[in-house]
Amino acid sequence: MKDIANYALEALKKAGADKASCRVEKARKDEFNIEANEFTLLGTTFDNGLAMKALVGGRKGVVSINKLDKGSVDEAARNCVELAKAAEPDEAEDIAPLVENKDFVMEEMTNDIDGLFKRSKEYLEQVRDELPKIIIEGFSSALKSSEEAYVNTNGVCFGAKWESYSFNSMFVGKEGESSSSFNYDGANFLKPTTPFMQSGMHRTLLEEAERSTNPRPVDEKFTGKIIVTPACADLLWDTILSNFISDRPLIEGTSRWKDALDTKVASEKLTFRAAPLIKEILTGPRYTNDGFVTRDVDFIKDGVLKSFALSLYGANKTGKPLNPTSSYNMEVLAGDVPLDEIIKSVDNGILLNRFSGGSPGASGDISGVAKNSFLIKNGKISDALQETMISFNILDALKNITAISQERVANGSTLLPWCCVDGITVSGK
Amino acid sequence: MLKDFLTESKKKFSDHTELRAQVNTNKRVVMLAGNMVGNTQTEKGGVCARVYRGGTYGFASGAEYTRESVGDVLKAATENAAFMDKNIGRGEPPLPDIENPPAKVELKKPIFEDIPQNILIDYARVLDELVVKKFKNISSRTIVADALCMEKLLAVSNGADSHFFQPRSMVYVWLTADTSDGVPVELFKGFSHVGRFDEYFKEPHMLEQELEELYKSLMEKREGVYANAGIRKCVLHPDLAGMLSHEAVGHTVEADMVLGGSVAAHNLNKQVASELISMTDFAHTAFGKPVPLPIYVDDEGTPAEDAILIENGILKGYMHSRESARHFGVKPQGNARAFEYSDEPLIRMRNTVIHPGKDKLSDLIASVDDGYYLVKTGNGQADSTGEFMFSVDLGYEIKNGKLGRAIRETTISGVAFEMLKTVDMVSDDMSWEISGFCGKKQPMTTGMGGPALRCEMNVGGR
Numbered sequence: 001m002k003d004i005a006n007y008a009l010e011a012l013k014k015a016g017a018d019k020a021s022c023r024v025e026k027a028r029k030d031e032f033n034i035e036a037n038e039f040t041l042l043g044t045t046f047d048n049g050l051a052m053k054a055l056v057g058g059r060k061g062v063v064s065i066n067k068l069d070k071g072s073v074d075e076a077a078r079n080c081v082e083l084a085k086a087a088e089p090d091e092a093e094d095i096a097p098l099v100e101n102k103d104f105v106m107e108e109m110t111n112d113i114d115g116l117f118k119r120s121k122e123y124l125e126q127v128r129d130e131l132p133k134i135i136i137e138g139f140s141s142a143l144k145s146s147e148e149a150y151v152n153t154n155g156v157c158f159g160a161k162w163e164s165y166s167f168n169s170m171f172v173g174k175e176g177e178s179s180s181s182f183n184y185d186g187a188n189f190l191k192p193t194t195p196f197m198q199s200g201m202h203r204t205l206l207e208e209a210e211r212s213t214n215p216r217p218v219d220e221k222f223t224g225k226i227i228v229t230p231a232c233a234d235l236l237w238d239t240i241l242s243n244f245i246s247d248r249p250l251i252e253g254t255s256r257w258k259d260a261l262d263t264k265v266a267s268e269k270l271t272f273r274a275a276p277l278i279k280e281i282l283t284g285p286r287y288t289n290d291g292f293v294t295r296d297v298d299f300i301k302d303g304v305l306k307s308f309a310l311s312l313y314g315a316n317k318t319g320k321p322l323n324p325t326s327s328y329n330m331e332v333l334a335g336d337v338p339l340d341e342i343i344k345s346v347d348n349g350i351l352l353n354r355f356s357g358g359s360p361g362a363s364g365d366i367s368g369v370a371k372n373s374f375l376i377k378n379g380k381i382s383d384a385l386q387e388t389m390i391s392f393n394i395l396d397a398l399k400n401i402t403a404i405s406q407e408r409v410a411n412g413s414t415l416l417p418w419c420c421v422d423g424i425t426v427s428g429k
Numbered sequence: 430m431l432k433d434f435l436t437e438s439k440k441k442f443s444d445h446t447e448l449r450a451q452v453n454t455n456k457r458v459v460m461l462a463g464n465m466v467g468n469t470q471t472e473k474g475g476v477c478a479r480v481y482r483g484g485t486y487g488f489a490s491g492a493e494y495t496r497e498s499v500g501d502v503l504k505a506a507t508e509n510a511a512f513m514d515k516n517i518g519r520g521e522p523p524l525p526d527i528e529n530p531p532a533k534v535e536l537k538k539p540i541f542e543d544i545p546q547n548i549l550i551d552y553a554r555v556l557d558e559l560v561v562k563k564f565k566n567i568s569s570r571t572i573v574a575d576a577l578c579m580e581k582l583l584a585v586s587n588g589a590d591s592h593f594f595q596p597r598s599m600v601y602v603w604l605t606a607d608t609s610d611g612v613p614v615e616l617f618k619g620f621s622h623v624g625r626f627d628e629y630f631k632e633p634h635m636l637e638q639e640l641e642e643l644y645k646s647l648m649e650k651r652e653g654v655y656a657n658a659g660i661r662k663c664v665l666h667p668d669l670a671g672m673l674s675h676e677a678v679g680h681t682v683e684a685d686m687v688l689g690g691s692v693a694a695h696n697l698n699k700q701v702a703s704e705l706i707s708m709t710d711f712a713h714t715a716f717g718k719p720v721p722l723p724i725y726v727d728d729e730g731t732p733a734e735d736a737i738l739i740e741n742g743i744l745k746g747y748m749h750s751r752e753s754a755r756h757f758g759v760k761p762q763g764n765a766r767a768f769e770y771s772d773e774p775l776i777r778m779r780n781t782v783i784h785p786g787k788d789k790l791s792d793l794i795a796s797v798d799d800g801y802y803l804v805k806t807g808n809g810q811a812d813s814t815g816e817f818m819f820s821v822d823l824g825y826e827i828k829n830g831k832l833g834r835a836i837r838e839t840t841i842s843g844v845a846f847e848m849l850k851t852v853d854m855v856s857d858d859m860s861w862e863i864s865g866f867c868g869k870k871q872p873m874t875t876g877m878g879g880p881a882l883r884c885e886m887n888v889g890g891r
Contacts, residue, residue: 036688039517042509043488045771047475061546062469066492079470086547088465088554117516137689137813138870172690172813179690182813221658252462252569254605254613317464356810357889358820358840362605362613367658367840367889369818386816389842389889391658427658429887 001026001149002159004068008052009151011077017054017084021095021152021291024068025049027144030113032120034139037128039120054080058089092316096291098155104286106162106190109145115192116143116165123167123196133173133210137182141167141196156291164283165189166412167196173209180212180384183354183372185231188283188412200409201231205353208372212384217428218375225349225402226390226424227342227376230409230416235355235366237272237330237416239394243360245299245307246327247314254362256395260305261320266398268303270419275331280410284329292324299327331415335404342403342420344379350390350426351376360394367391370426391425431592434496435476435584438503442586444510445481445524447729448503450474450494450582451770456546456626458553460572463561465553467573470546475770478506481752484519486510490771524751527588527731527761534591534726548627549574556600556633563637564644566606566651568613573601576626579874581728588730595722597874598626599864600636604643606651614837616647616822617807619864623721646804646823646835653835656824656888662800663841663886664793664827667860669806669819670879674708674783675867676809677817677845679877682738682746683764683776683869684753692815692846693744701744702849708739710748711780711876712763720780721863722876724763728774733763738781742849750776768871775870783879786855790881793854795830801888802827803841811845818842840889848884856881 005024012020026048033041050073051064061083063076120141127134145163150156168186172179187199197203228235242249249255257265266272275296276284287293290312298306307323308314315322343351350373357368370388374381398421405418435448452474459467476499477490487510489502553574560570578596598621605615620636622629630636665673680686681693688694693701702708709715712733713723724733729751737745747757753776754761765774794802805823818840826833861878 035685038519039485039513041486041488041773042513043486043490043773044505044509045489046491047771048492060465060468062467064469064471064473066473066475083468083470083546086550087468088550090464092464121516135690137686140870170689174690177695179692179813181816182690247466248461248571251464251466252571252605254569254615256613313466356812356818356842358807358818358822358838361615361822361838363838365838367838368820369816369840369842371812386814387842387844387887389658389840389887391839391889425658427887427889429660 001147002151002157005149005151007070008050008073008077009153011074012052012054012080013153015077015081017056017081019055019095019153021053021150023051023148023150025146025148027146029142029144030116031140031142032117034124034136037124037136050076052076052080054084055093055095056081056084058091058093059084059087060090060093061087092313094312094316095152095154096156096312101157102293103159105160109163110191111145111163112192113143116141119192119196126197131206131210133175133213134206135172135174137170137172139167139169150287150291152291158287160286165192171206171209173213175213178213180209180215181371181386183209186411190282200411201229205231208353212372215384215386217387218385218426219428221427222348223423223425225346225420225422226352227346227349228419228421229351229353230418231353232355233330233414233416236394236419237332239360240272241309241327243362243364245309247311249362250308250310250318250320251314256364257305263305264303265305266300266303267401269335269401269404270300270303270398271298271333272300273298273331274309274325274327274329275415276326276329278331278415280415281329282412285326288324288326290324294324294326297323297325329413332404332417332419334406334408334417337403337405339405339407339418342405342418343376343381345403346376346420347378349376350374350385351381364394366394387429389427392423396423397421431580431582433582434494434499435582436590438499439584439586441503443507446586447479448476448499448584449728449770450476452580453769454578456544456549456576458549458574460553460557462569463557468550473769476502477770478503479773480506480510481524482510483514484521485513485517486773487513488773525755530587530589531732534589536593536725544576544626549576552630552633556636559633559637560640564604566648567604568607569605571603575599583726583728583730585730589726589732590730591726593726595623595874596625597621597623597863598629600630602640602643604647606647608651614647614650616643616650616805618643621864649835650823653837656801656836656839658889660885661888662797663884663888664797664800664802665882665884666804667856667858667879667881668862669803670783670882671860671862671877672806672809672819674781674879675778675875675877676811676819678708678738679710679778679781680811681813681815681845682748684747684749684757685776686813687747688753689813691813693747696744696846699744700742701846702739702742703852704742705786705852705855706739706742706849707784709782709784710736710738710764710778711782715780715782720876721861722780722874724779727763727765728767729765731761731763731765736762736764748776748778750774766873768873772871777869777873778867778875780876782859782877785857785859785880788854788856790856790858793856793881793883794827794832796854796883797827798829800827801825801836802832815845816842817845841886843886848886851885852882854883
């Protein structure tokens with residue numbers, strides 16, 4: 001891979017690039033599909049990727065193709081430089097400096113397609129035998145192996161070789177003509193040694209879908225608490241990333257936290273970080289698209305904003321510090337309260353497993369439907385809900401975190417606890 | 430343009446087989462607050478084969494497209510089909526033949542010479558300058574110019590072979606302004622058409638009028654109030670009716686979703702909506718005109734026909750692949766489509782609309798004493814239960830039949846087959862929307878549309 005990457009880099013320089021980087025990948029994916037509780041497909045995909053970036057006088061061009069022959073690479077390099085020449089100059093554009101070159105090669109690669117099939121078959125049999133109300137709408141399990149390289153004209157050179165196993169399942173509970181909302185869940189593994197059913201919250205979510213075939217709306221409009229489960233990661237944690245600490249809101253200046261570094265933005269109970277290197281995160285990338293070695297980074301520590309999630313361009317453009325990481329690999333540190341105690345502390349609220357709502361705007365206002373969720377009354381989980389909306393502002397909500405659970409769930413990509421938030425508007429029909 | 434290495438491989442087919450060569454190209458320029466943060470070209474192509482044996486499929490794809498690679502993917506897909514048949518063995522018979530398939534459907538290639546990137550760059554730059562010059566009270570803006578082209582070559586063991594092109598060009602504009610207390614609010618508008626970018630987006634100033642309306646709406650939203658949460662009488666702008674037809678109903682009547690537990694499974698030939706509601710997934714022609722994203726043959730080689738979904742409030746049918754059509758004992762109508770060469774065909778919507786009615790939009794608004802006029806939506810999601818939600822990026826109070834204050838971003842929800850029964854007025858005009866992508870394992874270009882509707886909705890807010 002490094003040979004192809006270096007060939008592409010030379011082609012970019014020949015075409016006129018001042019600075020350039022190339023990322024090359026060859027990958028194979030084998031995938032089993034299940035629909036409506038029946039196996040439907042085995043697919044094998046061979047793919048390539050070549051992503052080139054050229055800078056000419058601070059002007060940037062980016063070209064991606066999936067052909068790796070020399071003719072295609074040469075043509076792509078010429079296109080990339082032509083793109084750059086036509087662009088606007090921007091002194092914030094750059095490539096990573098050379099610090100230390102490394103290869104990241106997985107120690108043991110098993111290529112165990114039979115193991116993947118066995119786990120998939122076992123999963124379907126468990127669903128059929130143990131969870132008779134569950135219909136698997138769509139399931140895929142995959143073995144992906146990849147060999148890749150990153151090089152740039154500052155001398156940075158990384159190689160990587162890895163494989164991972166994964167499954168994703170989308171399911172409903174069905175009883176007669178009644179059904180639950182669909183839900184989905186999945187996980188990544190390094191080997192297919194653990195039954196899929198045992199991963200993270202998976203069995204719990206399936207059992208809850210079976211108990212949710214006759215949901216009801218809440219009776220009244222009230223202000224109460226929600227317990228956000230690890231399965232509902234997108235509601236709080238993805239919103240923080242996309243709306244307040246990433247490139248777009250900070251470059252535009254629309255982030256409400258643009259000047260909040262080292263100030264309190266959340267309850268002191270909250271430490272939210274990217275942690276691609278911890279042992280529970282199995283598939284965290286070892287280098288970024290910009291060509292930096294990844295590291296674990298605290299975004300919010302004890303309620304204080306400690307770092308943004310900026311790219312090299314974003315950091316140069318905003319003048320804010322660069323902390324290269326993989327923000328997809330989120331970790332929220334465990335709290336000091338058992339989940340049972342948190343549930344007991346809620347007089348009127350919702351156990352929130354999934355949220356279906358509009359993408360929150362820069363204001364942080366969020367509203368949407370509580371899905372696969374349960375009413376909590378006087379400290380006890382009661383009815384499954386439908387047609388129940390929740391509304392809040394996430395900036396207020398982060399300050400209204402009342403508890404974070406001792407328990408956490410790892411799915412190979414993230415490590416998250418249950419998080420209880422007060423001051424949420426809940427309304428039914 | 431793709432060469433045909435597929436037809437000659439048909440002699441090697443032993444089971445029901447599809448061979449597809451495909452290339453997707455995308456050019457994109459992004460201006461963020463005046464900075465050209467994106468200037469990209471992407472080309473992704475290759476060939477795939479799918480083989481049906483005994484009730485399951487074997488699939489394989491590769492990035493190279495040569496005579497040899499076609500043979501390789503066909504062999505790999507056949508081996509995968511054999512593995513599944515041996516280890517799963519559902520014992521299903523071969524798929525039924527398409528009766529009287531047409532000869533190869535060869536679409537005339539639209540004007541799609543390779544468009545130079547500087548056309549997109551110049552367009553985005555000038556449009557950005559225009560926005561800054563004209564709209565003094567914005568705090569930020571994002572401009573995206575995008576040109577996507579999909580070319581597919583299909584050879585099937587039974588059905589219609591085809592050669593398909595679909596260029597789609599888009600301009601997206603986001604405007605942001607701050608409220609008096611410093612809270613940013615934003616509005617988005619997408620412009621799109623099928624064809625080469627500069628056929629439609631000739632000069633940025635041609636969008637000026639629509640952007641002025643967007644800016645005016647943003648200034649009103651800046652002064653907006655929170656909606657009052659609860660069940661409310663609403664008038665949905667035609668853009669929201671399109672989202673309703675796609676998200677709230679369309680997904681629940683995709684046959685794979687029906688088999689997966691969708692509420693539509695128990696409602697065929699039952700009243701699921703007001704008699705004022707009819708809904709069709711059009712293939713290539715609607716109301717006597719070409720639809721925005723015409724499909725003539727799908728990626729299983731099925732000639733495309735309209736799928737009638739709801740007629741005068743009665744659920745009449747689902748959308749199908751060849752396999753699901755056999756399961757339900759109906760004729761497939763060409764809904765199986767794949768986004769990239771490495772994707773297998775899935776049941777997808779094409780051009781899904783609620784039919785226009787007889788009322789005037791102004792009368793719909795005038796008839797509401799206390800409710801909301803909901804104008805723009807950002808995203809939406811449906812559920813197997815028929816419960817849906819859309820974000821509402823722009824809406825207004827209606828008081829005594831007149832539009833009042835704008836509202837802040839909110840979300841609306843309902844259960845499709847209950848909410849559609851509350852529709853009691855349908856406007857006589859409709860709009861199409863093709864600027865987004867539907868997400869269902871793979872992305873997909875889809876068209877959607879509809880008229881304005883008066884109905885009851887659960888409105889989020891405070």
